[in-house]
Amino acid sequence: MTESTLETSGRNGLDERDPQNSAVPPRSSRGHRFTSYDVRAFEVPGGREEDWRFTPMKRLRGLHDGSAEATGSLDVEVSGDSAVKVETVDRSDERLGTAGAPADRIAAQAWSSFTEATVVTIPKDTQAAGPVTVTVHGPGQDRIAYGHLQIRAEPLSEAVVVLDYRGSGIIGDNIEMIAEDSAQLSVVTIHDFADDATQVSSEHAYLGKDAVFRHFAASLGGDLVRVNTKVTFGDRGGDADVLGVYFADSGQHLEHRLLMDHAQPNCRSNVTYKGALQGDSARSVWIGDVLIQAAAEGTETFELNRNLVLTEGARADSVPNLEIETGEIAGAGHASAIGRFDDDQLFYLQARGIPYDQARRLVVRGFFGELLQKITVDEVRERLEAAIDKELAAVGA
């Protein structure tokens, strides 16, 4: 059941472009990706492919090989400023798929399998008062559901959207985040599932001229969470900050794959993800791809990933990748680091009388603090701070 608590309207979107149904031929580049809306266009991945080599395929629960037929549905609730339009539409709605085509088999499977989509529209020139909250409940333990959500900020509009995943189940979904010309769209996505949940999510962000897009991802719960986030700059002057935090516990696999696709001049992107891992077989993967195409002169981009491995037995993989096809850029850089928990920092705090647990909490909070401070919704920031404290308390040590 898909339902929404806001009044819906039948207004159609402004964007009349057809979804590209033609497949783009694959290339060897990581940036230029094969995409298709047709699941059959993708081979079933075996796990050795570049795209899948970090993912434990068995724990995908069949999302990747066509065996996972929908046995449940997502429960979507939207609340917030009544000026924001919320619609439940069927697959024939022409607005769907405009932000980008699926780039892997699970995204295409989700695209082929969803029955209803939620479209959240911030109307032109509207500033949404307070955050718009989209709560998505999983279909329940061992049930499978496919979803589709589109968040569209029309020209000159402003909104902060909190996308809050909860509950359990096996979920494949596509999320479109569209900031039209001069819109300012912030989306905070919280993957806070129950321990047994599996989610493979593909996020497609599309920025119009001079659009400002802020994205913050927080991955906390779930057995396996894999999120692909692609940012497409549709015109000049787009500005994207894509930030994220993750905290992987024993047995968890949290994977974030980013692609900043600069095809237009004078756009800016900044990617910063920080993760902490603790416990046996806690696993995180961060792939940060930036593609600066020949036309994208004046691009400014930076990407950063930092990982804090708190205990033995946890593993973080971090792969930044920058492809530049023009020399006329304003700046491009990347950095990645995986660090052990710093004994010297702990020692320093403890040497001033601060007990071990509190010292550890201070160091980890400090590590994430720089990013969490950028979340403008107080409740969300406090919730994430509390969640991190709870994760730390859980291991005790």
Add this chain to the structure above:
Amino acid sequence: MATLEIKDLHAEVETEEGSKEILTGVNLTVRSGEIHAFMGPNGSGKSTLAYAIAGHPKYNVTSGSVLLDGEEVLEMSVDERARAGLFLAMQYPVEVPGVSMSNFLRSAATATRGEAPQVRHWVKEVKQAMSDLEIDESFSERSVNEGFSGGEKKRHEILQLDLLKPKFAILDETDSGLDVDALRVVSDGINRYTESGDKGVLLITHYTRILKHIKPDYVHVFVKGQVAESGGPELADELEESGYVRFTEKKEAAAQS
């Protein structure tokens, strides 16, 4: 009246070539009200002694004892040692990104005093201590030691000393890397700490320069992991004149015989 007794302390450090003994039997007693200058050539193990007493995990105490008023310090965790009244001003204070100086100071004061200081008094106290050490107020909102110059870090170590008022302070080359003005400011801070007369100081230094500002009651010369000679302030004068040669040679001669 408190006593810090170090008895036949042996400690080693793990290196790539295996563990290496650095402290080879240290004996030293510091009572409250006393300032002990602890001098020695580079590599003699002065910092190792400081870290071993504070409990840094890198240093492994193999035998001996450190007693604070009869209580075995070596059995305490690092934070317990600090709460028992020991303080180490570090030669290379650690940066802790994302933790503000004010949060850190307040957490430390709460831990060592056993209760959170009252906000109004605390703010005044910190302000005064910062101004005494000529530290700009803006530092309280900066991350602990992050991007501080060497001199700024040292001032902040002494700021913590003045606020936490431990029974015993081990100052590990607090004078190194300071210019003349900063050395005066930092020395004044240490003298403010000891002026109550019930504090004990182990002042580790390579040079005699800081002893113009801080008058030691005792001077120890530390060579190859143990105290080679102890005396009064006149021993520091001798070191100023002739350096460590007499002590290092004596040590080598003893080793050869």
